[in-house]
Amino acid sequence: MRNTFYFIKESIRIFRNNKLSNIFSFLGTALILFLLALVIAVWSISSRLTVMLREEAEISAYFDRDAGNTEELLNLIGQIDGVREVRLVDKEEARSRMEKILGEESGILDLFDENPFEAYFEVKIHLDRMDSVFTQISALKGINYVRENREALEQIEGISKALEVLGYLVIAAVSITTLVIISHMIRQGIYQNHEQIRTLMLLGAPDGFINFPYILLGFMLTFGGGVAATILINTLIHQGYGMLGSTIPFIPLPPKSQLMYGLSIFLLSVSAALGILGSLFGVSTSKKRN
Amino acid sequence: MIQAKNVSLTYADGTVALRDVSLNIRPGEFVYIVGPSGSGKTSLLKLLMGIEFPSAGSLYVMDQPIVKREAGRIRKLRRSIGPVFQEFRLIQGRTALENVLMGMRFLNIPNRQMVNSAKEALTKVGLGHKASVMVEKLSFGEAQRVAIARAVARKPALILADEPTGNLDYDNAINIMDLLYTLKDKNTTVLVTTHATHLIGNYHDTSLIHVEQGKISVEHRGEQK
Ligand SMILES: Nc1ncnc2c1ncn2[C@@H]1O[C@H](COP(=O)(O)OP(=O)(O)OP(=O)(O)O)[C@@H](O)[C@H]1O
Numbered sequence: 180m181r182n183t184f185y186f187i188k189e190s191i192r193i194f195r196n197n198k199l200s201n202i203f204s205f206l207g208t209a210l211i212l213f214l215l216a217l218v219i220a221v222w223s224i225s226s227r228l229t230v231m232l233r234e235e236a237e238i239s240a241y242f243d244r245d246a247g248n249t250e251e252l253l254n255l256i257g258q259i260d261g262v263r264e265v266r267l268v269d270k271e272e273a274r275s276r277m278e279k280i281l282g283e284e285s286g287i288l289d290l291f292d293e294n295p296f297e298a299y300f301e302v303k304i305h306l307d308r309m310d311s312v313f314t315q316i317s318a319l320k321g322i323n324y325v326r327e328n329r330e331a332l333e334q335i336e337g338i339s340k341a342l343e344v345l346g347y348l349v350i351a352a353v354s355i356t357t358l359v360i361i362s363h364m365i366r367q368g369i370y371q372n373h374e375q376i377r378t379l380m381l382l383g384a385p386d387g388f389i390n391f392p393y394i395l396l397g398f399m400l401t402f403g404g405g406v407a408a409t410i411l412i413n414t415l416i417h418q419g420y421g422m423l424g425s426t427i428p429f430i431p432l433p434p435k436s437q438l439m440y441g442l443s444i445f446l447l448s449v450s451a452a453l454g455i456l457g458s459l460f461g462v463s464t465s466k467k468r469n
Numbered sequence: 470m471i472q473a474k475n476v477s478l479t480y481a482d483g484t485v486a487l488r489d490v491s492l493n494i495r496p497g498e499f500v501y502i503v504g505p506s507g508s509g510k511t512s513l514l515k516l517l518m519g520i521e522f523p524s525a526g527s528l529y530v531m532d533q534p535i536v537k538r539e540a541g542r543i544r545k546l547r548r549s550i551g552p553v554f555q556e557f558r559l560i561q562g563r564t565a566l567e568n569v570l571m572g573m574r575f576l577n578i579p580n581r582q583m584v585n586s587a588k589e590a591l592t593k594v595g596l597g598h599k600a601s602v603m604v605e606k607l608s609f610g611e612a613q614r615v616a617i618a619r620a621v622a623r624k625p626a627l628i629l630a631d632e633p634t635g636n637l638d639y640d641n642a643i644n645i646m647d648l649l650y651t652l653k654d655k656n657t658t659v660l661v662t663t664h665a666t667h668l669i670g671n672y673h674d675t676s677l678i679h680v681e682q683g684k685i686s687v688e689h690r691g692e693q694k
Pocket residue numbers: 480481482484485486504505506507508509510511512513555
């Protein structure tokens with residue numbers, strides 16, 4: 180492009196004219212975008228958790244101890260609409276599952292002379308069919324008692340929803356703040372250079388030529404902030420995964436590289452877009468005489 | 470090139486700077502504008518650049534009407550004009566060469582040609598050796614010559630020079646007038662306001678506009694010398 184060097188030099192000059200404010204708006208943008216990335220990271224982890232937990236929606240159906248027709252019941256349950264999978268968990272498996280959950284405390288089970296657990300049907304279902312499946316299984320002959328885990332699932336889902344709403348709010352807040360900061364810096368730069376701009380107008384320079392260095396500066400400040408935020412969040416994720424992985428291993432984290440890649444793309448494109456929008460806004464709201 | 474019909478200019482504060490001005494300037498004409506301080510010379514040039522607008526009458530520059538709502542077209546028109554402002558209007562913090570270049574960067578001139586043309590113009594005004602000096606370090610007369618180089622280097626169809634020799638010694642003043650006068654050969658129209666009436670006689674085939682309290686009278690001076 181023609182005048183590339185000129186435009187870059189002009190941008191640097193405008194930056195230098197107001198160095199401190201420009202540096203602070205760069206740092207501010209970087210930190211704001213970093214906070215945004217943080218919220219998005221937590222949100223994406225929790226929504227992934229929700230998706231996985233949805234698949235864990237299940238009903239435990241206990242049956243008459245002396246009912247000999249478990250095979251038949253198994254078939255009947257399997258045919259119910261909304262059931263994904265059904266299998267019989269026998270007494271031994273029920274006990275060994277509890278041992279796993281209790282971990283070191285499992286010695287407590289040795290206090291029982293006899294295995295205190297009962298066999299049951301483990302029915303994996305689609306969460307949104309929970310109600311109908313639940314009533315249909317309850318109505319089956321030979322089924323004593325039915326239990327579901329919906330409440331826990333819905334709580335976690337609620338948290339994830341709340342995080343999503345929070346995410347949108349933070350995106351809105353970050354966008355507005357960044358736009359205000361950048362457009363203000365641009366207006367300030369234009370105001371400080373109004374004599375030069377006036378001369379260029381008198382020489383017939385088109386608005387695009389006059390404004391470009393300011394737009395370039397606004398873009399560089401915001402995009403630079405985006406790059407800094409990307410480096411910060413990637414470092415944090417890199418370190419955080421190591422720590423989380425060893426302390427709470429059962430949280431199903433999304434693959435590290437996928438999260439880092441997604442967040443980087445997101446931050447870079449959001450900061451680029453905000454930079455251009457903010458500068459254009461600043462330029463278009465500056466007062467100029469022809 | 471320029472057609473004015475009964476043009477008046479009244480400033481916002483009520484000052485009447487020009488009254489009932491009618492003019493017809495052909496391409497390639499060399500025009501002096503003379504008159505006492507405050508008579509309206511700068512005001513006339515401001516009208517021609519679309520900085521001010523006629524309060525009455527009609528004004529066309531290069532077939533472009535000078536009216537306020539045509540701001541975009543007037544900006545475009547200015548690209549064909551080489552202005553030398555009475556207060557120079559150089560851009561501070563840049564070298565002399567960069568100032569000349571800044572008048573050309575948006576004109577679609579190939580880069581090398583642009584730089585050559587700028588250097589050539591600086592040499593012509595006698596400032597070839599000061600090309601890389603920051604303009605705030607130049608003397609008044611030198612700064613004025615940079616402003617002239619900026620106007621000339623872009624090779625405009627119309628030059629509007631407001632007292633371009635105001636800060637120059639006799640030799641430099643003659644040099645600048647010679648430079649402007651040679652543009653006549655390239656069919657460039659030149660309007661120069663000046664108090665240096667003693668220089669006017671040196672050039673033939675020129676026009677003279679007398680401005681007195683906002684009123685003008687035009688005099689053509691053919692082959693003389
Ligand atoms: N922006 C303005 N607002 C109000 N009055 C103005 C303005 N500019 C100029 N004038 C007045 O208009 C009149 C003509 O001014 P102008 O600058 O055209 O004079 P000039 O012939 O160029 O004088 P000089 O030779 O001193 O440069 C003067 O009385 C001046 O005070």
